[in-house]
Amino acid sequence: MSKIILGISAFYHDSAATIIKDGEIIAAVQEERFTRKKGDNSFPHHAINYCLDCLNITINEVDYVVYYENYLKKFARLLINYHATVPFGITSYLKSMPKQLTQDLFLEAKINKELGVKMPIIFCDHHMAHAASAFYPSNFQQAAILTIDGVGEFSSTTIGIGKDNQIKLLKEITYPNSVGLLYSAFTYFTGFKINSGEYKMMGLAPYGKPKYVKLIKDKLIHINEDGSIILNQKYFNYTKGLTMTNRNFEKLFNIKRRKPETKITQDIMDLACSIQQVTDEIILKMAKYVKKITKLDNLVLAGGVSLNVVSMGKLQKSKIFKNIWIQPAGSDAGASLGAALWYYYSILKEDRTVNLNDSMQYAYLGPMINNTSKLDDKILKKFQAKYTVYDEDTLAKKVAQLLNDGKIVAIARGRSEFGPRALGNRSILGSAIDENMQVKMNLKVKKRESFRPFAPIVLESDAKKYFDMDTKSLYMLMTYYVKKEHRLKTPQIKNDNMLDIIKQKRSIIPAVTHIDYSSRVQTINQKQYKFIYDVLKNYKKLSGIGLLINTSFNVRGEPIVNNVIDAYKCFMNTDIDYLVIGNRLFKKDEQKNYKGKVVKFKLD
Amino acid sequence: MTNNYLNSVNARKEKENLKECVIFGQTIGLIIILVSLLKFLTINASNDKYIIILMAIGLGIFLLGLIFPYVLYYPNKIFKYLVNKIFLCCFLVILSIIYLVLIIPIGLFNRQKYQKKYGFYSWNDKSKIKFKQFTNKEVAYLNVNQKNTSINKFKIINQVISYFINSKEYMLIPTILIFILLGVIFYFVTSSVVAPMLYTLF
Structure with a gap:
């Protein structure tokens, strides 16, 4: 049964x-x-x-x-x-x-x-x-397990071993000592929202210098050789109050907590950079300890901190473990x-x-948008939406052509992705070779902070051409660096205008090259997702590059679109040029009858 | 999508709302009738017409609760909101008293034990502490053996006490018992059936 x-x-x-x-x-x-x-x-x-x-x-x-x-x-x-x-x-x-x-x-x-x-x-x-x-x-019969989180019951980090159908958790770090809470404390202090702003602080880190690393390690946190940490509660408030840090924290760095949505100063960027470097060090030390006690070649990770793509990229690069799989x-x-x-x-x-x-079925575990559906047609008719239906191959060619023309195309088809990443089924695609695309997409499409980087989706066969990577990256969970031969020299910018720094062309794929040449890569193969693979293949024929921007189909503060209605509304409320829903292609200029409400989401 | 589950959730919620409205109408109606009856029997006849009007209102609300209960939807919501607010205030006062009388003394008495055992460290440049490294993980589940588990919302009392005895935190058991008692009272008070009745006590 x-x-x-x-x-x-x-x-x-x-x-x-x-x-x-x-x-x-x-x-x-x-x-x-x-x-x-x-x-x-x-x-x-x-x-x-x-x-x-x-x-x-x-x-x-x-x-x-x-x-x-x-x-x-x-x-x-x-x-x-x-x-x-x-x-x-x-x-x-x-x-x-x-x-x-x-x-x-x-x-x-x-x-x-x-x-x-x-x-x-x-x-x-x-x-x-x-x-x-x-x-x-994971596809491991046996693996070491590392879970790093804010807090769950008493534990903040655990180490275990998984073998066949059994898991044994061996070691733990307990609350209030937590890598997740440490990172969240800095997220709070740098003016971002806890539980969603961590990604932003991670994206901000490369703009800063690690000048507070020593101070953090001297006063704020004790890092043991096994990667376990002890936080100096003199500077934190989360055990006692309703905030993450206290006044001692401000005094220690001699910086005031940044108020949300205010200007990001160099000090804030330096703080972000410093805590990222400390986090990297902790995770590498933990991984070495896990290796030491488990003596296994495979490592699997989960927990909020495992979504820190920078640390995970460094962990992969360190080769402490032969194979790594992250939920x-x-x-x-x-x-x-x-x-x-x-x-x-x-x-x-x-x-x-x-x-x-x-x-995990490539994380495509959520609600389905079928290529053709009478119900969806009916819904779209209510919106008086105008679209053209193509077969899948023609649509892939058409989308590739539009992307090559510098257009921004949103995709909503198939099952939605489970987790925070859009992996092609609820994505906005754009050209990565256009140097103005990052600013355009951040400000006009995503309506979010201009410093935030975009991630590329790249043909699995071409990934090694552009990035220092020797494995596929199905889930966009690690950063890799753009190969040196593709990097461009950038002149030193003397003012501290972030927009000027962002606009600098740093590589031949500027829209997905972060300031430190890192990139959160997603590789794609035909088996994984044929349609997006075909789009990339066709785009490569036109542009010579099998790589595109792939960002989640939503605006700031909005969850990723789920169904046809969400997709169409988001399309109409932003500067996205074209939309694909199933096998339908929508052109923005033709949607003249849309009278829907402009949905405003609470900023995250 | 068939939405069967969501439909049943919504139907259940609607039924609960209806039940709440009926109970609300009957309770408030009856209380007004009883109060007016009491007044009718105890005061002089010059106020009779007001008492009759009051009685009619009480009867009206009572009947409304029986015939058109949904008319009372918003009054019931407002009433419920007020009940919850009042009880929350009372609850916070009681919790503050528990904090002062039980948690502070026990916490101060065991301060060093708790801080060391559970890793609450504060240090300055001069102090040197031998910092704790990874410790052994103890995993605990609840109701794992589903077939031998009863469905009783108050089995928590047994579970909580067993948990604190097993983890040798005997000092916390009195506080826990008071907390559970409070929790049970609040659980009942805010439940729709008794809330309107208890509200009148205030």
């Missing part, structure tokens, strides 16, 4: 649901995609609805429901935290306890009520959920997947067969 398991993550940030049947991942999706609230933490009813629809079953036909953390251990941690920080922790205590006592302590009853069922809910260990999300979908939905959303897989393999002890073809 087949076993159906529903994994849920909710109530913190980025709620998600995953459904697996006999160990096969059927669907996984974040709630934000449906509710259109970025990082939505509400109970994932829409995500669950989609998961159940994929199997055409009701909630009563689900055999097991697994939640991604042990609420009891989390409660114990909070209680101990408040005892350890008396009398200063009262504000944080009064803020969190009402919710803890009325909702979280009765979580099983709450989940049952939300689902409309009466069944025992299984509560997984948070880091075990992360570990499972990294190990089970593309590394944050808490992916823990819903891990929780379900953990129960199936570790507890039910079902056999695990390694899927060499990528059991």
Whole structure:
């Protein structure tokens, strides 16, 4: 009899649901995609609805429901935290306890009520959920596991070993000492939003100099040889209050906390650069220790910090491990997947067969936009949208031609990606050889900060031509450097105008070359995604370069588009020139009858 | 997409709302009727017409709750919001008292133990601490053996106490028990059935 398991993550940030049947991942999706609230933490009813629809079953036909953390251990941690920080922790205590006592302590009853069922809910260990999300979908029979997160129950980092269908977590670093929280503290201090601004600070880092590294290591953090860290609580406030850092932190760096949306000064860039360098050092030390105690060649990673593409790139380059695999939905959303897989393999002890073809299905696990659909046609008719339908091959050629003409083309087709990255199905594509494209796309299309870099999508066969890389990169989870022969000399800019620095042409692919020549590369092959592969192939024939900008199809503060309606609205509210929905091609100039509302999203 | 699950969630929510409106109408209606009856029996006849009007209003709300309960949707929402706010205020006062009476003394008494055991370090340039490295990870799950697990929303009491006994945090058990008791009270108070009745106590 087949076993159906529903994994849920909710109530913190980025709620998600995953459904697996006999160990096969059927669907996984974040709630934000449906509710259109970025990082939505509400109970994932829409995500669950989609998961159940994929199997055409009701909630009563689900055999097991697994939640991604042990609420009891989390409660114990909070209680101990408040005892350890008396009398200063009262504000944080009064803020969190009402919710803890009325909702979280009765979580099983709450989940049952939300689902409309009466069944025992299984509560997984948070880091075990992360570990499972990294190990089970990987194509390793045996691997070392490293999960690095903000905090989950007591742990902030764990080390384990996965073998066949079993995972054993061996070591941990416990709260309040956490790489994730350290990085978040700097994210907060540099004026970005925690849980979403980390990417921005990472993108900002190359503009700065690592001048605070020594100060951070001397006063703020003690790094052991095994990579474990101790944070000096004199400078942090997250154990006691409602902010991440305190006044001592400001005094230490002699910098005021940057207010969100204000000018980014050189000091802020230097801070971002310094903490990135410290994070890199910690992760490399941790990896060496993991290697030392596990003596394995393969490493799998998950947890929020595993999405730090710069550190992961350096880890890959260090060759400490022969093979590395990172869960593309590394944050808490992916823990819903891990929780379900953990129960199936570790507890039910079902056999695990390694899927060499990528059991994550290239992260295309979300809702589908079919190439042709009468329902979608009907919806588009309501918008009075004008489009032309092509067969797939012609459409790929047409899109390639448009991109070669310098147009920006958005793509919405197939199943949406699980996790924060758009990998071709909900993407905006543009020319990477156009030196003005980064500024144009940031300001006019994405409506986000101009310093943020764009990532390239490149034919797998051409990746080595442009970047220092010796492996494929399916999920855009690591940075690689543009090869020296493709780099261009740039004159020294004397003023501190960031826009002037950004506009500098640093390589033959300027729109995807960050200031330090790094690039968050996605490689693509025919098996993975034929349509985008064909677009790139055709584009290469026209331009000579099999590489394009690939950025997520959304604007700042908006979750990645989910369905036809979201895609069309986003297209009409931005300066995107063309849109592909399924096999339809929309030209902006022809959409004259659109009277939809301009949707404004809360800035992240 | 068939949206079966979402439809059932929405239908359930609608049913709950309806139930809330009915209970709200009946409770408030009855309270007004009872109060007016009490007044009718205790005060002189000059105010009789006002009492009759009050009684009619009470009866009207009662009947509205039975016949057109959805009319009371927004009044019920406002009432519920107020109830939650009032109870939250009371709750915060009680939590503050617990913090002062239990958490501060226990925390101060065990301060060093908690800070060292759980890695809360603060240091200045002069102090030298032997810093903790990676420690052994203890994994704990709940309800893993699903077949032997009962469905009882209050099994948490047993689970919490067992957890703190196993982790040898005996000092925290009294605080935990008070917290659970508070949690249970608040859980009941804010549930739709008793909220309107308890609200009148204030």
